[in-house]
Amino acid sequence: MPFTDSILRPGRLLHDGRVRGWLAQLAIALGVLGLVWYFVDNAGQNLARSGVATGFDFMGARSGVDIDFKLIEYGPDSSYARLLLVGIANTLFVSAFGIVLATVLGFAVGIGRLSQNWLLQGFSTIYVEAVRNVPLLLFVLLWYYLVIRGLPAPRQSIDLFGAGFVNNRGVFLPSPVAGAPFYAVPAAFAAGVLATLVLRRWARARQDATGRPFPVFEAGLALVAGLPLLAAVVAALATPWNWPALRGFGVRGGVAVIPEFLALLAALGTYTAAFIAEIVRGGILSVTRGQREAAAALGLSRRQVLRLVVLPQAMRVIIPPLTSQYVNLVKNSSYAAVIAYPEIVSVFVGSALNNTGRAVEIIAITLAIYLAINVSVSLLMTWYSARTATAAR
Amino acid sequence: MRSMMTKLAAATLAALVAGPIAGWAQTASPGAKSATLAQVKARGHLECGVHTGIPGWSFPNDKGEWSGLDVDLCRSVAAAIFGDASKVKYTPTTVQQRWSVLSSGQVDLLSRISTLTFKRDTELGFNFVQINYFEGQTFIVRKSAGIKEPKDLDGAAVCVAAGSTEERNATDWFRERNLKINIVKFEKNDDAIAAYDSERCDTYTAGTGALAGQRRKLKNPADHVILAGTISRDPQGPVTREGDDGWDNVIRWVFNGTLIAELHGVTAANVDKMRADSRNAEVRMLLGADGNAGQILGLSKDWMFNAIKQVGNYGEQFERSVGMGSDLKLERGYNQLWTKGGLMFTPVLD
Numbered sequence: 001m002p003f004t005d006s007i008l009r010p011g012r013l014l015h016d017g018r019v020r021g022w023l024a025q026l027a028i029a030l031g032v033l034g035l036v037w038y039f040v041d042n043a044g045q046n047l048a049r050s051g052v053a054t055g056f057d058f059m060g061a062r063s064g065v066d067i068d069f070k071l072i073e074y075g076p077d078s079s080y081a082r083l084l085l086v087g088i089a090n091t092l093f094v095s096a097f098g099i100v101l102a103t104v105l106g107f108a109v110g111i112g113r114l115s116q117n118w119l120l121q122g123f124s125t126i127y128v129e130a131v132r133n134v135p136l137l138l139f140v141l142l143w144y145y146l147v148i149r150g151l152p153a154p155r156q157s158i159d160l161f162g163a164g165f166v167n168n169r170g171v172f173l174p175s176p177v178a179g180a181p182f183y184a185v186p187a188a189f190a191a192g193v194l195a196t197l198v199l200r201r202w203a204r205a206r207q208d209a210t211g212r213p214f215p216v217f218e219a220g221l222a223l224v225a226g227l228p229l230l231a232a233v234v235a236a237l238a239t240p241w242n243w244p245a246l247r248g249f250g251v252r253g254g255v256a257v258i259p260e261f262l263a264l265l266a267a268l269g270t271y272t273a274a275f276i277a278e279i280v281r282g283g284i285l286s287v288t289r290g291q292r293e294a295a296a297a298l299g300l301s302r303r304q305v306l307r308l309v310v311l312p313q314a315m316r317v318i319i320p321p322l323t324s325q326y327v328n329l330v331k332n333s334s335y336a337a338v339i340a341y342p343e344i345v346s347v348f349v350g351s352a353l354n355n356t357g358r359a360v361e362i363i364a365i366t367l368a369i370y371l372a373i374n375v376s377v378s379l380l381m382t383w384y385s386a387r388t389a390t391a392a393r
Numbered sequence: 394m395r396s397m398m399t400k401l402a403a404a405t406l407a408a409l410v411a412g413p414i415a416g417w418a419q420t421a422s423p424g425a426k427s428a429t430l431a432q433v434k435a436r437g438h439l440e441c442g443v444h445t446g447i448p449g450w451s452f453p454n455d456k457g458e459w460s461g462l463d464v465d466l467c468r469s470v471a472a473a474i475f476g477d478a479s480k481v482k483y484t485p486t487t488v489q490q491r492w493s494v495l496s497s498g499q500v501d502l503l504s505r506i507s508t509l510t511f512k513r514d515t516e517l518g519f520n521f522v523q524i525n526y527f528e529g530q531t532f533i534v535r536k537s538a539g540i541k542e543p544k545d546l547d548g549a550a551v552c553v554a555a556g557s558t559e560e561r562n563a564t565d566w567f568r569e570r571n572l573k574i575n576i577v578k579f580e581k582n583d584d585a586i587a588a589y590d591s592e593r594c595d596t597y598t599a600g601t602g603a604l605a606g607q608r609r610k611l612k613n614p615a616d617h618v619i620l621a622g623t624i625s626r627d628p629q630g631p632v633t634r635e636g637d638d639g640w641d642n643v644i645r646w647v648f649n650g651t652l653i654a655e656l657h658g659v660t661a662a663n664v665d666k667m668r669a670d671s672r673n674a675e676v677r678m679l680l681g682a683d684g685n686a687g688q689i690l691g692l693s694k695d696w697m698f699n700a701i702k703q704v705g706n707y708g709e710q711f712e713r714s715v716g717m718g719s720d721l722k723l724e725r726g727y728n729q730l731w732t733k734g735g736l737m738f739t740p741v742l743d
Contacts, residue, residue, distance in 0.1 A: 354556025
């Protein structure tokens with residue numbers, strides 16, 4: 001062993017490639033750490049000298065700012081820490097819906113680009129090229145002005161058959177007076193998922209035994225979507241409602257979905273979908289033609305070929321770049337600051353930073369939160385990817 | 394928005410880099426009265442932070458030349474230091490950037506309709522040198538809405554810039570009266586104004602002076618009206634970093650000088666004649682005919698002579714930028730000299 005040799009003869013240690021490699025890595029690591037320390041130390045000294053207040057004590061102080069779209073209890077008397085939570089919740093909210101929208105639309109367009117139907121194929125191609133070559137900032141502003149200019153002023157609100165209103169201040173829907181009965185909805189959703197899993201297992205066993213297929217997908221969809229819907233209807237009948245009404249400047253009562261949310265969701269969803277479409281197309285093309293032909297030779301329909309043979313194999317290629325797109329979407333939600341959707345950058349880097357002046361602290365917190373969210377997304381996707389991967393050959 | 398984060402990160406980085414240099418310069422020239430003044434002189438121009446663009450306050454024309462009342466203060470200071478009012482480099486700043494840009498040392502002076510508040514004066518580490526504009530916050534609304542005073546805005550959607558004093562003032566004022574408003578906050582004033590113009594909001598709120606300027610950006614300014622009542626007091630003025638008293642003195646006395654000039658009737662047109670003929674002791678001191686006020690500040694004898702000759706006295710600046718000689722047509726009001734019923738009461742040059 002050359003390594004033990006060099007331990008016995010220390011003079012030759014430096015000639016050992018591995019030892020030199022370690023030393024180089026150690027030197028670089030120390031250099032980076034030293035540089036970071038230098039900047040942190042310098043920033044601290046400069047802040048102290050300039051008389052600017054520092055530290056995180058501001059997090060407990062009264063914020064004095066209000067938010068018109070919040071998922072958790074909040075008011076001007078709440079603390080900056082609470083304000084941060086409102087921002088995080090709003091970021092997660094728009095990102096989650098955006099990811100769902102982008103995925104559904106992206107898969108549809110990506111598969112559409114490979115369709116035999118030239119109209120569908122042409123439309124999908126135009127969509128991808130038109131959307132992905134536009135800067136996202138312009139896209140966000142375009143959607144925003146489409147929404148607020150396209151919808152009528154409050155006095156000319158569109159009436160949703162007596163159930164609510166739509167105008168350029170948002171979509172106003174009735175809200176339940178008591179929320180408790182609605183806990184049945186997520187419970188029903190969980191039950192639906194569980195039932196589908198059981199059903200799938202049973203269907204597989206039966207198909208293996210008898211060869212008779214069972215429409216698991218359709219039945220699962222009915223369970224996963226239908227059960228919560230049923231629960232929602234029951235809950236809706238069980239509780240009184242707070243109806244929105246046109247009054248004064250706009251609409252009072254009920255729950256409002258602000259136009260900034262709709263615009264941002266539409267922008268993020270449709271924009272990211274164009275990139276996802278290309279990823280899906282690439283993934284499907286990576287499955288060799290022989291697989292399709294073999295599946296067709298076994299008598300599978302075109303849909304079955306896509307669903308049972310092509311997509312499962314394509315997914316292995318699709319997942320890693322798809323993760324990047326999800327992470328991008330979360331980061332891009334920070335474009336909300338230009339259109340007044342109160343997510344973390346708008347409320348924390350905007351209002352809180354300007355009111356407290358703690359630039360370094362607030363930027364650091366915000367960066368840490370984006371990092372945490374996106375690392376979680378990546379880990380989740382890696383887990384899913386590992387679960388669906390075929391055994392290595 | 395990402396660009397905002399990038400700018401803030403850049404400002405933070407600039408603070409890390411510029412801080413030690415500024416600190417070194419401070420210790421290296423102990424003879425100078427003001428480290429900032431010494432830096433400005435060595436650099437050959439003044440770095441002035443201004444608003445990204447409001448007509449009447451700080452607004453670039455199609456040739457990139459800035460004008461406005463806030464810009465005139467920068468120009469007066471440059472004229473007093475260099476004898477040339479054009480030796481200013483302007484840095485347009487948004488509501489969010491302004492404090493980082495100033496505290497990082499990117500600008501020597503922030504002249505950007507910013508309200509003097511306790512926190513900014515203490516925790517943020519700034520000095521509000523003098524007040525050059527007194528006003529209050531109010532609202533602009535569409536004439537068709539039939540609103541007479543701020544409390545009629547119950548239930549309205551209000552467009553503001555995130556983190557401005559206007560945001561907090563409006564929130565607190567309506568809450569105190571048990572009225573409800575929906576605050577819609579944008580990164581920039583311009584985005585907020587554009588959203589108001591697109592009828593996303595029923596009103597946009599700012600100081601009376603800023604509103605008069607912003608109104609000119611609307612598609613049909615005549616369709617809008619600025620409410621007469623105000624909901625706050627907003628003393629505004631030039632801001633510097635804490636810790637350089639000599640520099641504060643320069644800014645303060647250049648501004649005071651423009652008021653003293655107006656008080657004694659010294660204008661851009663008659664300043665030569667006044668320096669030669671005036672028998673008023675304060676005027677002679679101001680224009681450098683007697684005494685050494687300029688030298689005491691670390692400037693030339695001609696400091697205020699140059700400033701008045703090139704930029705005019707406060708009254709001239711006001712009328713030209715925001716007053717009756719401009720499109721804003723603002724009354725002097727509080728900003729009139731105390732001798733004519735206003736609040737502009739200036740210290741004595743002796």
